[in-house]
Amino acid sequence: MVKITDVARHAGVSPSTVSYTLSGKRPISAETRARVEESIRELGYRPHAGARALAGSRSNVLALVVPLRAGINVPVVMRFAVSVVTAARAHDQDVLLLTQEEGEEGLRRVADTALVDALIVMDVQLHDPRLPLLRALDLPSVMIGFPAEPAGLTCIDLDFRAAGEVCVEHLAALGHRVVALIGSPPEVYVRQTAFAQRVVQGFTEAAARNGLRSSVHPCEATPAAARTVAEQLLREQPALTGVVVHNEAVLEPLIDAFEQLGLRVPGDLSVTALCPDELAEHLRVPVTSIAIPSTEVGERAVELLTRKLAGLPVPDTTRLPPRLTERASTARRSLA
Amino acid sequence: MVKITDVARHAGVSPSTVSYTLSGKRPISAETRARVEESIRELGYRPHAGARALAGSRSNVLALVVPLRAGINVPVVMRFAVSVVTAARAHDQDVLLLTQEEGEEGLRRVADTALVDALIVMDVQLHDPRLPLLRALDLPSVMIGFPAEPAGLTCIDLDFRAAGEVCVEHLAALGHRVVALIGSPPEVYVRQTAFAQRVVQGFTEAAARNGLRSSVHPCEATPAAARTVAEQLLREQPALTGVVVHNEAVLEPLIDAFEQLGLRVPGDLSVTALCPDELAEHLRVPVTSIAIPSTEVGERAVELLTRKLAGLPVPDTTRLPPRLTERASTARRSLA
DNA sequence: GGGTGACGTCGAAGCGCTTCGACGGGGGAC
DNA sequence: GTCCCCCGTCGAAGCGCTTCGACGTCACCC
Numbered sequence: 001m002v003k004i005t006d007v008a009r010h011a012g013v014s015p016s017t018v019s020y021t022l023s024g025k026r027p028i029s030a031e032t033r034a035r036v037e038e039s040i041r042e043l044g045y046r047p048h049a050g051a052r053a054l055a056g057s058r059s060n061v062l063a064l065v066v067p068l069r070a071g072i073n074v075p076v077v078m079r080f081a082v083s084v085v086t087a088a089r090a091h092d093q094d095v096l097l098l099t100q101e102e103g104e105e106g107l108r109r110v111a112d113t114a115l116v117d118a119l120i121v122m123d124v125q126l127h128d129p130r131l132p133l134l135r136a137l138d139l140p141s142v143m144i145g146f147p148a149e150p151a152g153l154t155c156i157d158l159d160f161r162a163a164g165e166v167c168v169e170h171l172a173a174l175g176h177r178v179v180a181l182i183g184s185p186p187e188v189y190v191r192q193t194a195f196a197q198r199v200v201q202g203f204t205e206a207a208a209r210n211g212l213r214s215s216v217h218p219c220e221a222t223p224a225a226a227r228t229v230a231e232q233l234l235r236e237q238p239a240l241t242g243v244v245v246h247n248e249a250v251l252e253p254l255i256d257a258f259e260q261l262g263l264r265v266p267g268d269l270s271v272t273a274l275c276p277d278e279l280a281e282h283l284r285v286p287v288t289s290i291a292i293p294s295t296e297v298g299e300r301a302v303e304l305l306t307r308k309l310a311g312l313p314v315p316d317t318t319r320l321p322p323r324l325t326e327r328a329s330t331a332r333r334s335l336a
Numbered sequence: 337m338v339k340i341t342d343v344a345r346h347a348g349v350s351p352s353t354v355s356y357t358l359s360g361k362r363p364i365s366a367e368t369r370a371r372v373e374e375s376i377r378e379l380g381y382r383p384h385a386g387a388r389a390l391a392g393s394r395s396n397v398l399a400l401v402v403p404l405r406a407g408i409n410v411p412v413v414m415r416f417a418v419s420v421v422t423a424a425r426a427h428d429q430d431v432l433l434l435t436q437e438e439g440e441e442g443l444r445r446v447a448d449t450a451l452v453d454a455l456i457v458m459d460v461q462l463h464d465p466r467l468p469l470l471r472a473l474d475l476p477s478v479m480i481g482f483p484a485e486p487a488g489l490t491c492i493d494l495d496f497r498a499a500g501e502v503c504v505e506h507l508a509a510l511g512h513r514v515v516a517l518i519g520s521p522p523e524v525y526v527r528q529t530a531f532a533q534r535v536v537q538g539f540t541e542a543a544a545r546n547g548l549r550s551s552v553h554p555c556e557a558t559p560a561a562a563r564t565v566a567e568q569l570l571r572e573q574p575a576l577t578g579v580v581v582h583n584e585a586v587l588e589p590l591i592d593a594f595e596q597l598g599l600r601v602p603g604d605l606s607v608t609a610l611c612p613d614e615l616a617e618h619l620r621v622p623v624t625s626i627a628i629p630s631t632e633v634g635e636r637a638v639e640l641l642t643r644k645l646a647g648l649p650v651p652d653t654t655r656l657p658p659r660l661t662e663r664a665s666t667a668r669r670s671l672a
Numbered sequence: 673g674g675g676t677g678a679c680g681t682c683g684a685a686g687c688g689c690t691t692c693g694a695c696g697g698g699g700g701a702c
Numbered sequence: 703g704t705c706c707c708c709c710g711t712c713g714a715a716g717c718g719c720t721t722c723g724a725c726g727t728c729a730c731c732c
Contacts, residue, residue: 050389
């Protein structure tokens with residue numbers, strides 16, 4: 001293994017000069033720098049991570065805690081993880097993978113052993129048991145998702161409220177006057193995360209603001225439930241021409257059900273959804289949708305962490321604006 | 337931060353004694369051990385990872401390189417990653433996540449900086465450019481998948497050949513005499529990984545061994561292609577009663593096509609597949625299938641690595657036996 | 673022309689841990 | 703009873719790097 005003293009000898013300087021050349025923490029003359037850099041290249045020097053962490057009290061590693069819970073969207077998590085790693089590398093950091101299974105003990109471990117400099121925690125619940133620990137730890141952290149009480153933490157996620165609004169605005173702009181939100185199973189609304197409620201909020205308020213008639217319908221994640229909701233909707237809201245679906249599992253069955261009930265999409269009914277793009281694209285009728293911007297969330301999370309590590313101020317909460325992708329499932333309301 | 341000297345002082349011993357208590361590398365009397373352990377607990381001591389890595393030249397971290405290539409099955413990768421992390425923790429190791437994007441340079445970096453002790457490389461291609469590097473590096477590594485020339489490397493994967501065989505044996509045992517393999521798109525067979533060919537091999541040989549008539553049909557990953565293959569099969573092999581599908585994307589369209597052509601599954605046609613269990617389970621007719629045992633692969637990979645790190649011998653190649661899960665899509669051949 | 677910084681570099685002191693050699697004491701072998 | 707060896711423990715020497723204080727040199731100012 002080639003070490004810093006080897007480089008120093010080869011370049012005819014002291015080890016500290018090599019160190020300063022690398023870190024830029026003190027001025028080094030152009031010639032010396034050139035000589036040192038040449039030596040580094042020639043010898044293939046790579047500083048030892050452990051030694052660096054020990055002396056510099058920075059490991060240049062950040063921990064990423066991924067969820068395991070049933071019901072999480074695996075491809076979204078994966079895309080997110082990859083974007084975190086990529087963004088981290090751009091900031092000269094590596095990423096240690098932790099599973100949620102390790103829980104608070106895992107967080108404490110990597111923090112106490114100084115294995116990592118910072119934490120990214122995904123899938124944060126409203127009353128996440130890890131919150132007190134994260135507040136107490138002196139490591140900077142960023143969480144994906146919003147707990148009930150985000151003060152003193154740094155949180156980031158899609159702005160679900162705005163997502164609900166944008167869907168409605170889109171339908172309103174197309175002339176639709178009666179809209180419905182077909183949501184997640186009832187238990188989701190009383191549960192650990194608040195994003196489902198936020199979508200409802202945004203949906204309802206935007207509808208009111210635009211003078212639309214609107215209703216909200218939770219729906220179990222089964223084709224049968226989808227069918228039932230569709231039938232009920234037709235019965236109770238015959239004037240309905242626009243729906244927002246926030247329930248990936250029933251998006252396809254729902255469209256099938258509507259079409260079997262004689263409603264053409266988008267001819268008679270415009271459909272928008274909150275779901276991953278892959279799903280929206282690959283349906284028989286590609287669906288106008290808003291996706292969770294997993295890549296952007298990952299990048300921004302790393303960026304926030306980097307700023308915190310540098311001692312710069314960061315906002316407590318950042319809500320990413322939704323981006324609606326128009327596809328074949330929405331159209332101007334026919335005036336027939 | 338509490339350090340080893342704090343513990344030593346508190347327990348009235350020397351730092352080296354604390355170290356030996358922790359590592360077990362030298363005998364420590366029961367009383368001393370108890371005293372030290374109590375001090376550790378009381379003070380909440382956690383050894384500094386960097387210091388440990390520096391002094392002990394072991395970081396207790398292993399790198400996991402995940403693929404990004406289009407066409408990989410994300411949930412499978414994710415499940416695999418999680419099982420690696422879990423297994424690694426059981427061996428007191430942490431896991432650093434690398435993306436394939438970083439390529440050979442990334443491997444070299446984590447190796448040269450001594451950030452990690454060992455490597456797990458997923459999605460290894462037949463002529464993977466990383467192979468020479470992995471051979472040259474003095475870090476132990478395990479690869480998921482088999483390159484063309486696995487000598488000197490440690491590889492693990494599902495035994496695809498046996499998987500092909502098992503499907504045929506299952507059909508043969510049910511009395512089927514004419515079988516077909518519906519495979520991946522043609523390009524897969526001339527491409528980077530060999531597993532597709534191995535399935536064909538196993539399929540063909542098992543068919544011959546059992547005296548079955550058999551044929552192999554590559555198939556593009558589109559519903560239209562599925563339909564075409566189904567029609568062709570009916571025309572050319574009217575006596576066909578069993579198929580093996582090794583192409584996730586067309587499994588559902590294929591079954592649809594067969595049923596639309598008047599063949600009932602499993603009444604007239606038994607279907608087995610190589611695909612993830614989730615897919616097999618959630619089809620209209622749940623399909624008898626063999627899945628890639630991602631969890632097991634992950635565990636075994638970590639185990640192999642642990643043995644290598646301990647200097648123990650490991651086999652160059654380990655092929656995990658396929659496990660066929662019987663579902664509703666296969667039945668005894670009707671003698672009608 | 674001497675004082676004063678700023679610049680560029682060096683030496684040495686750690687960072688917290690592991691490990692090697694050494695050493696005292698007690699038990700077994702003779 | 704003596705010798706030897708092994709058990710249990712200690713002290714000290716690093717592991718490879720960062721960083722702090724110090725120092726020499728040169729340019730510039732009054």
